[in-house]
Amino acid sequence: MTQRIETDVAIIGAGPIGLFAVFELGLLDLKAHLVDILDRPGGQLTELYPEKPIYDIPGLPIVTGQELAGRLMEQIKPFAPTFHLSQMASSLAKLPDGRWKLTTDADTEIVAPVIVVAAGGGSFVPKRPPIAGIDAYEGESVHYAVRKMDAFRGKNILIAGGGDSALDWTINLAPIANKLTLVHHRDGFRAAQHSVNQMRELAAHGKINFEIASVKALHGEGSALRAVTLSGADKREWEHACDTFIPFFGLTMKLGPIADFGLNLHENLVPVDTEKFESSTRGIFAIGDINTYPGKLKLILSGFHEAALMAQEAFHVCKPNEKLRFQYTTSSSSLQKKLGVA
Amino acid sequence: MKIIAIDRNGAEHIVEGRDGWTLMELLRDAGLPIAAECGGACACATCHVYVEDSWLDKLPPRSDAETDMLDMALAVEPNSRLSCQITAGPELDGIKVTIAPE
Numbered sequence: 001m002t003q004r005i006e007t008d009v010a011i012i013g014a015g016p017i018g019l020f021a022v023f024e025l026g027l028l029d030l031k032a033h034l035v036d037i038l039d040r041p042g043g044q045l046t047e048l049y050p051e052k053p054i055y056d057i058p059g060l061p062i063v064t065g066q067e068l069a070g071r072l073m074e075q076i077k078p079f080a081p082t083f084h085l086s087q088m089a090s091s092l093a094k095l096p097d098g099r100w101k102l103t104t105d106a107d108t109e110i111v112a113p114v115i116v117v118a119a120g121g122g123s124f125v126p127k128r129p130p131i132a133g134i135d136a137y138e139g140e141s142v143h144y145a146v147r148k149m150d151a152f153r154g155k156n157i158l159i160a161g162g163g164d165s166a167l168d169w170t171i172n173l174a175p176i177a178n179k180l181t182l183v184h185h186r187d188g189f190r191a192a193q194h195s196v197n198q199m200r201e202l203a204a205h206g207k208i209n210f211e212i213a214s215v216k217a218l219h220g221e222g223s224a225l226r227a228v229t230l231s232g233a234d235k236r237e238w239e240h241a242c243d244t245f246i247p248f249f250g251l252t253m254k255l256g257p258i259a260d261f262g263l264n265l266h267e268n269l270v271p272v273d274t275e276k277f278e279s280s281t282r283g284i285f286a287i288g289d290i291n292t293y294p295g296k297l298k299l300i301l302s303g304f305h306e307a308a309l310m311a312q313e314a315f316h317v318c319k320p321n322e323k324l325r326f327q328y329t330t331s332s333s334s335l336q337k338k339l340g341v342a
Numbered sequence: 343m344k345i346i347a348i349d350r351n352g353a354e355h356i357v358e359g360r361d362g363w364t365l366m367e368l369l370r371d372a373g374l375p376i377a378a379e380c381g382g383a384c385a386c387a388t389c390h391v392y393v394e395d396s397w398l399d400k401l402p403p404r405s406d407a408e409t410d411m412l413d414m415a416l417a418v419e420p421n422s423r424l425s426c427q428i429t430a431g432p433e434l435d436g437i438k439v440t441i442a443p444e
Contacts, residue, residue: 049385121379129416130443162413185418190410214418233420250414252388252444253379298381 015043017288017303018118024311026079042069121253141225161248276313343435366426382426387415390442
């Protein structure tokens, strides 16, 4: 069912820069909705390096990705942004009244005068193994996620990978599969030890097979998979019968539908000016890793600066007849009221 | 020092090396298509290269973190390495690497 929302600003991407944009917009009384393909806010901070320390955030000598995401969420809490998570921004259209309509793949429609693209390196999407012809099987025999377990009942499943997703789904699908094989290139895993133990237990009892090998080729007719070619450590190759293949190699970033939003792009980045961080299309801004301009540095702190300047112009787009009053949070009681501290 | 890099189309590139830089940084700054999404934090496996066998034993062995992270790389081979974990120096002059498929 379509959900239609009207707001001031729609932000694509809930990474650190999208989150801080909520703060800068909020100080100017602009409300924001955020869309992110991941199931939680934080973007690369929480998806790529939650435990890694960051040393170049002004005023925070050391902070992990996870902590920084948490701090930003705390900082923007007074502005109560709405998150549309696990959704991909899929299309953008200009309405007759001059506003934009951003639609997601979950049929959420956000109507706003301002769009902020804070999409970092693009959408996080599953890595696709470089096996010839794999696309022909996708959606039918090859899956990159398990949405409905029941769809896998009675199947001859091959799972590839050595991380938590590969092991968790091996364990969870084993009872309902007709046959399940886990294939990984080594006898070691980047996963929780108890999952590894559980998988080895299942293998020891013949409930699943574990093969140290990698998938080299797929065989079938149309979108129906019949078998794969596996290659072992000694380069020995053999055919393995299966009708379902689920590779789990984590996520990678792809620009995705933003490429079709009609924006001027340069090598998958959005060129912006350095005064307002606006794209060549009025009302559409780009901040953080997704933009480019002379001297651009892909640093979180640069994205914060870009968010502050973007917000000034976003105010003029949203409220063309109002005068922007520049104030400091240190001294302005009206800003402090918005922040809930006065 | 120099690095010989083979791109995904099989074309050979001679990349100028700099002591102390990682191979990932050198390949990236030479404009080769290496994603290196995490920026060198050993957190994404998108700077995956194959090192020519004759050079393998001149490299420091993989750390546990690199071995684990390679589980998220595609088409891993015995000569797979993450280029962000290899530091350039005179002993690697002429090293030959192939950028892994994405």
